[in-house]
Amino acid sequence: MTGAAKYTEDVSVEGALHAVFVRSFMAHARIGDIDFGSAVGMPGVVGVFGAGDLDLGPENSDEVPDVFARPMLANETVRFVGEPIAVVVADTLAEAMDAAALVLVDYDPLPVVVDPEEALARGAPLLFPEHGSNVAVERNFTSRAPREREPEVVVTGRFLNQRLSAVPMETNGALAVPDPDTGGLKMWIPCQAPHWMSREISKALGLEEKQVHVVAPAVGGGFGAKIATYPEQIVVAAIAHRLGRPVRYLEARSESMVAMTQGRGQVQHVRLGATKEGMITDLEVTNIADQGAYPGEGSSLSTLTRQMASGVYRIPYIHYRTFCVATNTTPTFAYRGAGRPEAAALIERAMDMLAQELLMDPVELRRKNFIPKEAFPYKTASRARYDIGDYEATLDKALEMAGYEKLRKQQQERRAAGDVKQLGIGLSCYVELTGFGTDSSTVEVHEDGSVSATTGTSPHGQGHETAWAQLVSARLNIPHERVQIVHSDTRLTAKGDGTMGSRSLQIGGSAVHGASVGVLEKAKLLASHLFEVSVEDIVQHDDGRFGIAGVPDSVVGWGELASAASDPARLPEGMDPGLSAKDKFGYDDNTMSYPFGAHIAVAEVDTETGQVKLLRHIAVDDCGRILNPMLVEGQVHGGVAQGVAQALFEEVVYDEDGNPLNANLASYDMPTAAELINFETAHTETPSPLNPLGAKGIGESGTIGSTPAVQNAVIDAVNHLGVRHIDMPLKPERVWRAIRRTAG
């Protein structure tokens, strides 16, 4: 760590104006007069803009009816606390803040609905009355095959997959600088997909995509919350474009906690059926997905939950109903795992309940129902096509690392002794889906013998600079310190889908790999031309130089080849100048890779106070072939930390008027190092057949696998007291209440 990375806020542009947003402090209200009066005349103020002043259309999404479109600045109605209404632009941040405090908004309060289930009810306050209900999308899914047999045993539950805040250390922001050369803008935005930003912002401003040059400098975490192009970013771009002056904004933390998209937020009514022997017969789910105030792209995530609801099991029949619901809360969208953690939590919790009902060890129940490794590729009843898997192997490894039998014995001893502190062992066998979209790469060797590779992924801490350099170096035999990875700049890279959804290595990395192979082939062809021998006779020596098999004296290095490649006279006929090659990679429609794993959590529950202490967490993940173990380890550790946080600590809470109650870091319980433990990690490697690297995603596995394991562990610690389920986060009071309820 050097402290030298440059974030958006560190990009200094002379004369940049500062934008500060006036945000709603009502969760639902009709806006009356907005009085800019005294703000306009404040020192340093350059402009104050409301919805009518910027000529920006609302943001539509194909996922939902147009009526749910979100205006860039609220006009007529505000629908969540934090929604931007107006923006003040001034010479300094302090001047903009002071003036923003003087913008007076008349609110005419409307009834508020916060709870997604209440939003479904007849007579609930409507966010979009013209739509006639708060349900933006309703989906009914039934598996193709009919129900094979009726269940003999059924467990049901209502599970809350609570709303979370992503809390990247760097908040959202943007810097927009007019570019006289293009008549457009150059923008620095902390984001996960610069090309998407460029597309959305140019569309909103009526510019050509190439007129909006977007750079994602060092980005301080995204976790899904920096995927969306935010209204604030579009507004800042529009103002810079209109004023012809640079404009920047950066959210304060408590602003970011209400403005940035939040994640999860599902209520799941689950019914899992099985035979008396524990063979699953069917799964029925009604899923209410809380989309917040503006259902949009986030409404697609519950489809992923449905798709992954079958988990690692053969489930012959699935019926799945989804309601994407509007509520007077911050809009929800992707958060590390985005729809798949909710699926893993749903099925893994239900499996534990079923095991409890059948008086069967949760390991045994899982084994009975695993999709066997011979069955891949396997199509689930929920219509996912799993590429490859070996679920027994990850479970076996996790059980061995945990010392499962011994743990169960210790649990029995504590139960028999009636200890105040009881032991719980929680399992989670998960599978998830990764690898959407396409990416391109151009790899070029330069005359100094160095090589550069572009990528459409946009690393913000994942270490692509290291991993992609490894790929190039391995293919070309050029030392990795001579490899430069070019990323996160829409001018310098071909279109790509950025970094999200655990896609980068398998898609972006495969393109880098493909382009490297192309360069190697071209180098050999060129060498054969220069040496006037057949390409089959060209060999690459250990030092990276090329020569002729059996003729040690004739060698040519990468730099010389690059020089030759730039001279048309030295090129073979039909060869393009430049020692470079391009590749594009993406899966076919509906093809994905499916990483999997088994996590085991061991927790101690104080039955008198409900306090939970996580004692151990074992994570065995299979992300296919591993390119860089240290980077994989980093992803697993961070992911597990966030997954544990959902199980034990984090939850965005609103009061009944829609006021956020913990929208700051003093009260939103993110875990600190003091809450976490040493994670025990291991891997199995089942290469994916879908890409040349054999890789699958690892970025979200930790989050997906860990949460249900920890939740199951806590409930397992007290299920002998009659507790069947406790909703997350498992804070002391909630655990204590569950124990108390059953203990009578």
Next chain:
Amino acid sequence: MEILSPSSLQEALLAKSETPSAVPMAGGTDLMVELNFDRRRPDAILDLTRVPELNGWERADGVIRLGAGVTYARLVAEIAPELPGLAIAARTVGSPQIRNRGTVGGNLGSASPAGDALPPLLAAGAQVVLASATGSRSMPLTAFITGPKTTSLEPGELITAVSVPVATGPQQFSKIGTRNAMVIAVASFALALHPERQAVTTGIGSAGPRPLMATAAESFLKGVLDEEGLWDTHGPILPAAAIRFGELVADAAQPIDDIRGTIRYRRHALGVLARRTLGWAWGDLRKGSR
């Protein structure tokens, strides 16, 4: 906003008498949060970090006079054996960074019902020392904190020190929070045993408008210990007595419902904390480790 930076106690008291509205600041771990949330906009801040008289501690006649500017980190490092209950609480305050900045004086000045240092100070029988340009006075902590975030501090006064009797018996502290570090406690409890005068004292935190003493619980426990001669024999306290002690502590609390916890849970948790701290403290006494 004006920032006043006195470099001696005399300067500080003078500044406070000239600008009574100036808000004193030591580590800033409470005040900066308040400013950041725009809950307060004082016209002046009185920075006390450069006042040497506030930054020391001394021991005289069995009492530690702890300067208001002594940080939790120093307290833990330097005075833990003398003030064990306060030291346990200090170790649970925030994070290392917060313990390096935060001070007991600040905790007293904020007078939050959730201030971690307050229950052990109550149990230890602390006296708060106040000074103004015209003189100084001291008063028991019970009298100093008058309600949620309100104190008997007069406009021209500063907290200069807190006088805490050196422990003569075991002291314990325990709290429950929604995570381990950097969180406001759901409930906390401190207990001090005084074998030399055969007394029991307590402090309840986060479960009332201000830190409270559970006097009925104290006299009940003293009664049990006296009656059964346990002060002398160091014999075991019967579980029923420990449970009753916990119930009386829970009864003494005046908690509220908020995002961190409900009335019911806070009372329940206090009962458990009281019973457990008693178990630990009595165990310490029996082991003879003071």
